[in-house]
Amino acid sequence: MTQTMSAKWLTKSQGGVGRPRSLTRDMVIDAAVELGLDRFGMKRIAEHLGVGISTLYQYVANRDELLQLAIDRQLAAVALPGDREQHWSDYIIEYAVSLRDALAGEPHLILQVMDGGGGIERELAVTERFVEVLVARGFSIDEAVLAWRSIGAVTLGAAIALCRDRAAEVRNGSSRRMLRQAFTHFEPGQLPLMRKGAKAYARSVDIVDELLRPIIESIARKRGELAPWEEKGAAPVPAKAAPRKRAGAKDGVSVKDD
Numbered sequence: 001m002t003q004t005m006s007a008k009w010l011t012k013s014q015g016g017v018g019r020p021r022s023l024t025r026d027m028v029i030d031a032a033v034e035l036g037l038d039r040f041g042m043k044r045i046a047e048h049l050g051v052g053i054s055t056l057y058q059y060v061a062n063r064d065e066l067l068q069l070a071i072d073r074q075l076a077a078v079a080l081p082g083d084r085e086q087h088w089s090d091y092i093i094e095y096a097v098s099l100r101d102a103l104a105g106e107p108h109l110i111l112q113v114m115d116g117g118g119g120i121e122r123e124l125a126v127t128e129r130f131v132e133v134l135v136a137r138g139f140s141i142d143e144a145v146l147a148w149r150s151i152g153a154v155t156l157g158a159a160i161a162l163c164r165d166r167a168a169e170v171r172n173g174s175s176r177r178m179l180r181q182a183f184t185h186f187e188p189g190q191l192p193l194m195r196k197g198a199k200a201y202a203r204s205v206d207i208v209d210e211l212l213r214p215i216i217e218s219i220a221r222k223r224g225e226l227a228p229w230e231e232k233g234a235a236p237v238p239a240k241a242a243p244r245k246r247a248g249a250k251d252g253v254s255v256k257d258d
Helices: 025-035 042-049 063-076 088-105 107-115 120-136 141-172 175-183 192-196 198-202 207-222
Strands: 002-004 079-081
Touching: 025 042, 025 063, 042 063, 063 107, 063 120, 079 088, 079 120, 088 107, 088 120, 088 141, 088 207, 107 141, 120 141, 141 175, 141 207, 175 198, 192 198
Parallel strands: none
Antiparallel strands: 002 079
């Protein structure tokens, strides 16, 4: 079960004298979301809706206002995990993965979060549910907020990494191919360390095992608890050992296409 955040500023009906009955403010916002937050313009929206550009300004003041309304709509549609009385660590993982996927699905949202363009009000609305669930699990409000700060930072970074991986796949076929191409812009003797670490650099980040589990374990220790996988005696999967170098092998770019 998931819960969709609601925002009161999205539910206002703003009709008015002289506005076409066939068009509504919600339809204008929906069109902006459908066209993409990083691609829409007032002309494109007007064409999409089959109206004149001047008609749009009867519903929104300008493109910036429409952008904020569209961001609100996108955030309101984020399906956050519901409270099923799951362990707090499970909720954190579900929350982070859901939010990462939502941000990566609309990269323009990431830019808004990074520069604060979306407004603190939207961040507070998304955070409230997270804090509420953790407080219900015995966290103090401060503990829950600090946990969200850590999880939020990791989730944002994971969303950016996922966007980059997707872009690399579209442009180059894979992150490894993109990296191989990048090395061609340097002399063979340049970046020796990155050439050796190229395979690790190109590998996709596992948000759960690599990013979330260490944070959850740290939170659990501060609370005098063990993470569920620690209680069961199942330690996180260890990193694979680096392959032994064969005698006479030379260092170089160790990136292979998938």
